Amino acid sequence: MDEGYNSNVSTFRKTEYPMLQDAVYLDHAGTTLYSKSLMERFMVDMMSNLYGNPHSASPSSQLSTNRIEDTRLKVLQFFKADPDEFDVVFVANATAGIKLVMEAFRELEGGFSYGYHKDAHTSIVGVRETAVASRCLDDGDVERWLSGRESFVEGSSATHLFAYPAQSNLDGRRVPLSWIERARCLESSVATYSLLDASAFVSTSQLDLSNAQAAPDFTVLSFYKIFGFPDLGALIVRKDSGAILQQRRYFGGGTVDIVLSVKEQWHALKQQSLHETLEDGTVSFHNIMALDAAMAVHRELFVSMERISKHTSFLAQRLYNGLASLRHANSEPVCVIHSEGFASKRIHDMQGPIVAFNVRNSHGAWVSNTEFERLASVKNIHIRSGGLCNPGGVATSLNLEANTLFFHQPWEIKRNFSAGFRCGVETDIYAGKPTGILRASLGAMSTEDDVETFVSFVREFYTEVEAYNPNVDSFVASQSSVNLLVESLTVYPIKSCGGFNVPPETPWEVKPEGLAWDREWCLISKGTGQALNQKRHPRMALIRPSLDFRQGLLRVSYGGQLPVASSREIVIPLSENPALYSPSTNNKFISSRVCGDTVVAQTYAKKEINDFFTRILGVPCALARFPAGGSGFSTRHSKAHMQKHQRQKRTMPKESPVTGACPSPPTPPDSDSEVQKRPILLSNESPILAISRSSLNALNEMIAKTGGKPAVASVFRANVVLAPASAGDEQPYSEDHWTSIQIGQQIFQMLGSCRRCHMICISQDTAEKDEEPFVTLAKTRRFDSKIFFGSHMCHIPLKTGTRESQCPTIKVGDLVKIDEKDKDS
Numbered sequence: 001m002d003e004g005y006n007s008n009v010s011t012f013r014k015t016e017y018p019m020l021q022d023a024v025y026l027d028h029a030g031t032t033l034y035s036k037s038l039m040e041r042f043m044v045d046m047m048s049n050l051y052g053n054p055h056s057a058s059p060s061s062q063l064s065t066n067r068i069e070d071t072r073l074k075v076l077q078f079f080k081a082d083p084d085e086f087d088v089v090f091v092a093n094a095t096a097g098i099k100l101v102m103e104a105f106r107e108l109e110g111g112f113s114y115g116y117h118k119d120a121h122t123s124i125v126g127v128r129e130t131a132v133a134s135r136c137l138d139d140g141d142v143e144r145w146l147s148g149r150e151s152f153v154e155g156s157s158a159t160h161l162f163a164y165p166a167q168s169n170l171d172g173r174r175v176p177l178s179w180i181e182r183a184r185c186l187e188s189s190v191a192t193y194s195l196l197d198a199s200a201f202v203s204t205s206q207l208d209l210s211n212a213q214a215a216p217d218f219t220v221l222s223f224y225k226i227f228g229f230p231d232l233g234a235l236i237v238r239k240d241s242g243a244i245l246q247q248r249r250y251f252g253g254g255t256v257d258i259v260l261s262v263k264e265q266w267h268a269l270k271q272q273s274l275h276e277t278l279e280d281g282t283v284s285f286h287n288i289m290a291l292d293a294a295m296a297v298h299r300e301l302f303v304s305m306e307r308i309s310k311h312t313s314f315l316a317q318r319l320y321n322g323l324a325s326l327r328h329a330n331s332e333p334v335c336v337i338h339s340e341g342f343a344s345k346r347i348h349d350m351q352g353p354i355v356a357f358n359v360r361n362s363h364g365a366w367v368s369n370t371e372f373e374r375l376a377s378v379k380n381i382h383i384r385s386g387g388l389c390n391p392g393g394v395a396t397s398l399n400l401e402a403n404t405l406f407f408h409q410p411w412e413i414k415r416n417f418s419a420g421f422r423c424g425v426e427t428d429i430y431a432g433k434p435t436g437i438l439r440a441s442l443g444a445m446s447t448e449d450d451v452e453t454f455v456s457f458v459r460e461f462y463t464e465v466e467a468y469n470p471n472v473d474s475f476v477a478s479q480s481s482v483n484l485l486v487e488s489l490t491v492y493p494i495k496s497c498g499g500f501n502v503p504p505e506t507p508w509e510v511k512p513e514g515l516a517w518d519r520e521w522c523l524i525s526k527g528t529g530q531a532l533n534q535k536r537h538p539r540m541a542l543i544r545p546s547l548d549f550r551q552g553l554l555r556v557s558y559g560g561q562l563p564v565a566s567s568r569e570i571v572i573p574l575s576e577n578p579a580l581y582s583p584s585t586n587n588k589f590i591s592s593r594v595c596g597d598t599v600v601a602q603t604y605a606k607k608e609i610n611d612f613f614t615r616i617l618g619v620p621c622a623l624a625r626f627p628a629g630g631s632g633f634s635t636r637h638s639k640a641h642m643q644k645h646q647r648q649k650r651t652m653p654k655e656s657p658v659t660g661a662c663p664s665p666p667t668p669p670d671s672d673s674e675v676q677k678r679p680i681l682l683s684n685e686s687p688i689l690a691i692s693r694s695s696l697n698a699l700n701e702m703i704a705k706t707g708g709k710p711a712v713a714s715v716f717r718a719n720v721v722l723a724p725a726s727a728g729d730e731q732p733y734s735e736d737h738w739t740s741i742q743i744g745q746q747i748f749q750m751l752g753s754c755r756r757c758h759m760i761c762i763s764q765d766t767a768e769k770d771e772e773p774f775v776t777l778a779k780t781r782r783f784d785s786k787i788f789f790g791s792h793m794c795h796i797p798l799k800t801g802t803r804e805s806q807c808p809t810i811k812v813g814d815l816v817k818i819d820e821k822d823k824d825s
């Protein structure tokens, strides 16, 4: 890249963009602002000519008409399009152009099938609502379709519309333009049309329509993204494909020649040109004249789009290199960059001059985008953050970490939405993941100084120069030793129903109210309004929920004998669509009594769901769920506390638990210092129930002495089974005396032993009852006429901004440390 060329472009800024004197402008896909020369030229034009409404024969009107038609031709020239092959329809903006195409397609007999690329802007996505069938395609899907290995959209109609952005407005990724010709050449009985959203692409690149055979049928764009002014858009139509747009039903303003409306309803559309039939009402004629001025001034200032393209890609590479090189003192990267094309050899084909990224602290915790944007604003740096109207881009193309610790699955976005997370809302980190990105875009008037200033800003404010240990004030790991590990993790998505085993190697989120997804749902008796439990309805053990995060579904199957004509499995979306719930409870949550305490939950409306459970249990009941996060969250006071048989001298850790450090539903205001008042969903006793394999082995030895049936761990319905790390480490019932433990990176406070009832006699595999292990426990583990087995515990969030504190997780196989002073006893 030649440096001299760049400084040439940069010098325009000083004189042409006085408003940028102290600002660094990195907003918009194009970042092109109106120049001084453009405003002056437009003003001179307006002040020296009399332009009228273009629909009449007066000289002022004729002058307008001529200027409009001139400008139309110049627009075609700008995109190297032959006026014999193409027409320009002036519209308000790119979105209006897309809607115009949609208006025609939706009137087709038999409708149309719609395929849109996953990087599409919401303007493109919305068209799917009017298609008979639609599909979101990724690169692989498009390739398979174009090579004839896969159909375009299932259940297709005879007309296909394929839409995609030439460049993603989110991360600047360029999508192959070669797809258009390949789609056109597909041999098939269907008519395939292409709709290219060139809005982001054209601001810094030459869109070249000189080969009509390879050109999109419909191209949309907004001129302000190229010239900064005027606010006007275009739909460029390939004339060969234009006829289909005449299917549009609406007519109005200048688009008709004759309209009869009193006695008969008949109209004749203008026949001369395509644009005349599509431009409803008075065209934005002043804007069109401003556009004429804009093209002229742009050429004077920048010569060509190719030059701008070179200039911006040179700057973008610098910006990318600058941000990618920033390191914290512990050599962890500061920026996680999502614009992948910079690392590629074919950079020009793959990447526009946009750097999309997120910022992390030295411990890997995400920096809030809102906070970043706010600080940038103070420094007069204009940058954009959020989802940027690009749902597919946020949900999938940026999914850098397969373990879902990074961007959310599509259904999670819905869940966030129902939990109150929407664009522009304060909290932009949810469940340890950012809900949007930061985007720095470069344009014609960007300079090397801008890039330098921005990189320095990130270096100054977000690069930690001193190593800093966030864990010093929490658990002192050196005082403890390892003798246990996590044998299994289980959650019970539906209270009192079967457990879901967390797969090995899967980090599972720990929330103040317990393990993620534990007892999020319950079954409510329609008669009593109370939550059903296994003690009364042993068959609930055979109702087996399973969490399917890929599809975003809770799958529920039944392991017992089903009544005839019942479905084997039902599925319930994990996302929370308010429409799923009973209308009567949409505004007013149903109150349900669980173990004597009132909880609030929303019942599902769908008959199929409720019938499934009602048939199995033989009791009219409905599935209910807690509303996600925030308001309406139910809390109840845990019954868990240290029992008399446990050591009284134990005291709570001196650090009171930190609430609110974890992005989860709030705890009640009085809960800060009292762990007994943490929010609990429908768990019977406490956030998390742990049992010890050593204790179970000891219990089974006792049962064996009487010839009874040994107990399996599942009857205790624990969340965590802790097992000795090696054979010599068996220490039955040592858990009675622990005050806190560390599992992996997480600290848990012990809340006391778990009191047991005869529910532990129900086999979780067959729903049959046995007298063991209750009988033997009653003999060996009875204190004050109560029987105990297992321990309650709750998570203590770390205070500081670590990755673990934003999304604390534990997993099967994690090592468990017991405080040494607890082990001495």
Ligand SMILES: *Cc1c(COP(=O)(O)O)cnc(C)c1O
Pocket (backbone or CB within 6 Å): 029, 093, 094, 095, 096, 121, 123, 165, 167, 168, 169, 197, 198, 199, 200, 201, 221, 222, 233
């Ligand atoms: C800006 C933009 C749009 C929307 O353009 P409007 O002029 O607001 O209608 C659509 N798609 C992409 C890729 C964009 O960059």
